[in-house]
Amino acid sequence: MSDLLGRLRGRGWRMTSQRRVVAEVLDGDHVHLTADEVHLRAAERLPEISRATVYNTLGELVVLGEVLEVSTVGRAKRYDPNARRPHQHLVCSGCGTVRDVHPVGNAIGDLPEEERFGFAVGSVEITYRGLCPACA
Amino acid sequence: MSDLLGRLRGRGWRMTSQRRVVAEVLDGDHVHLTADEVHLRAAERLPEISRATVYNTLGELVVLGEVLEVSTVGRAKRYDPNARRPHQHLVCSGCGTVRDVHPVGNAIGDLPEEERFGFAVGSVEITYRGLCPACA
DNA sequence: ATCCTACGATGGACTTCGTCCAAGTCAAGA
DNA sequence: TCTTGACTTGGACGAAGTCCATCGTAGGAT
Ligand SMILES: [Mn+2]
Ligand SMILES: [Mn+2]
Ligand SMILES: [Zn+2]
Ligand SMILES: [Zn+2]
Numbered sequence: 001m002s003d004l005l006g007r008l009r010g011r012g013w014r015m016t017s018q019r020r021v022v023a024e025v026l027d028g029d030h031v032h033l034t035a036d037e038v039h040l041r042a043a044e045r046l047p048e049i050s051r052a053t054v055y056n057t058l059g060e061l062v063v064l065g066e067v068l069e070v071s072t073v074g075r076a077k078r079y080d081p082n083a084r085r086p087h088q089h090l091v092c093s094g095c096g097t098v099r100d101v102h103p104v105g106n107a108i109g110d111l112p113e114e115e116r117f118g119f120a121v122g123s124v125e126i127t128y129r130g131l132c133p134a135c136a
Numbered sequence: 137m138s139d140l141l142g143r144l145r146g147r148g149w150r151m152t153s154q155r156r157v158v159a160e161v162l163d164g165d166h167v168h169l170t171a172d173e174v175h176l177r178a179a180e181r182l183p184e185i186s187r188a189t190v191y192n193t194l195g196e197l198v199v200l201g202e203v204l205e206v207s208t209v210g211r212a213k214r215y216d217p218n219a220r221r222p223h224q225h226l227v228c229s230g231c232g233t234v235r236d237v238h239p240v241g242n243a244i245g246d247l248p249e250e251e252r253f254g255f256a257v258g259s260v261e262i263t264y265r266g267l268c269p270a271c272a
Numbered sequence: 273a274t275c276c277t278a279c280g281a282t283g284g285a286c287t288t289c290g291t292c293c294a295a296g297t298c299a300a301g302a
Numbered sequence: 303t304c305t306t307g308a309c310t311t312g313g314a315c316g317a318a319g320t321c322c323a324t325c326g327t328a329g330g331a332t
Contacts, residue, residue, distance in 0.1 A: 014279065014328050035319080050282050055319065073207050074290085076318060090247070090255060099253055103246040110241030111226075111264055117235055119226060121266035128247055130257035150299050150308060171290080186311050191290070210319080212289060 004066055011064075021046045022057045026067060026081040032098040034076040070098065071125075088126040094135030101128065140202055147200075157182045158193045162203060162217040168234045170212040206234070207261075224262040230271030237264065 004023050009015060025033070025041045033041070039054040058079055061067040068080040070089060075096070082100060090099045107124040140159050145151060161169075161177045169177070175190040194215055197203040204216040206225065211232075218236060226235045243260040 016280065016328075018281065036317095048282085052283070052320085053281055056280080069209065071207050071209050073205065074213060077210060090251070090253065090257070092255065093258075101247055101251040103243065103251075104248060105241050105243065105246035107239065107241060107243060107246075107262060108264070110239040110243075111237055112240060115226070115237045115239075117226065118269040119228065119264075119266040120272055121226070121264050122229075123265045125263045125265065126243060127261045128244070128255075128257050129259045129261065130255040133254040136256055152299075152309065154310070172288095184311085188291085188312075189310055192310085 004061075007064070007066070013060075017046055018042075018049050018053050019057050021049060022054060022061075026061070026079065031082060031100070032070060032078040032080055034078055036076065038079065072096075088128070090128040090130070092132040092135055093129050094131050097132055140197075143200070143202070149196075153182055154178075154185050154189045155193050157185060158190060159197075162197070162215065167218060167236075168206060168214040168216055170214055172212065174215065224264070226264040226266070228268040228271055229265050230267050233268055 004027070005015060005020065008019065013019075021042045022038060024045070025038050028041075030037075030041070035055055035058055036051070038058065039049070039051050042049050042054060058067065062069055062079075066081070066083055068083050070078040070080050072078060072091075078098065087100045087102050090101045091097070103126060107126060108121055111121065140163070141151060141156065144155065149155075157178045158174060160181070161174050164177075166173075166177070171191055171194055172187070174194065175185070175187055178185050178190060194203065198205055198215075202217070202219055204219050206214040206216050208214060214234065223236045223238050226237045227233070239262060243262060244257055247257065
């Protein structure tokens with residue numbers, strides 16, 4: 001995330017106070033926020049920022065590859081600013097907490113050739129589910 | 137799925153024409169349908185079946201463990217009647233096609249102890265993404 | 273420093289997916 | 303056949319997200 005503003009400028013994007021604030025929220029220590037959580041935190045700094053702008057900016061950051069969308073089961077999408085280091089997720093089935101994890105295997109290699117059906121497999125997404133100590 | 141109706145009865149559930157039709161739709165060769173797709177097909181056989189009943193029945197089948205929910209990226213949940221045999225999914229980023237696959241590794245074992253954060257990890261969901269031959 | 277203007281922001285309507293509820297219906301046991 | 307509570311229904315409601323006409327402004331041009 002660190003030089004996101006510079007990269008945006010490099011792509012000819014206007015630097016607005018709204019985009020700056022959204023980037024700052026994502027750059028903080030809070031990870032895996034929903035769009036509305038990002039909006040809430042952004043509005044603490046810039047009270048008039050709109051929901052639509054937060055959605056727009058998040059979508060742009062996803063296309064840029066600066067932020068990842070984390071799919072959830074029936075709940076709101078979560079946005080992951082840790083796009084630099086490949087990782088997977090450990091999710092608590094009780095409270096919904098999401099933690100980054102780094103499994104050691106090679107999941108793509110584990111998919112047999114005869115089960116690839118001619119696909120060009122480009123990525124793997126792994127979600128570990130369980131109960132955190134507090135919810136157990 | 138095969139003896140689903142018998143198992144439902146065994147749990148003391150009433151057998152209604154609606155539940156029978158939903159089970160028949162899921163038992164067909166069409167897999168990974170959305171709730172509305174299930175409703176559409178069910179309504180071909182039983183025109184007056186309501187959306188609410190389809191949602192209710194699908195939810196009950198999920199709790200029973202007869203059907204799995206497949207999380208998608210921002211789109212409607214898909215329901216998977218193949219709950220007997222553990223498997224994972226290969227999804228085409230182009231057209232959205234979903235195929236069942238059976239990777240050979242042990243993904244749960246690949247998660248280092250120091251990254252489990254005290255969680256009781258119960259399941260792993262793996263999604264392979266890529267382009268199918270038609271979309272490549 | 274000021275002007276221009278195309279790109280971005282805004283908020284409210286709209287869509288999609290799903291849940292909830294009060295009222296009516298009916299499966300199945302007595 | 304009767305009874306009853308579980309099931310179904312349609313419509314209202316809600317959450318998450320998109321769309322769009324209009325307004326505002328970042329940043330290049332002068
Ligand atoms: Mn993450
Ligand atoms: Mn499947
Ligand atoms: Zn928890
Ligand atoms: Zn395809």
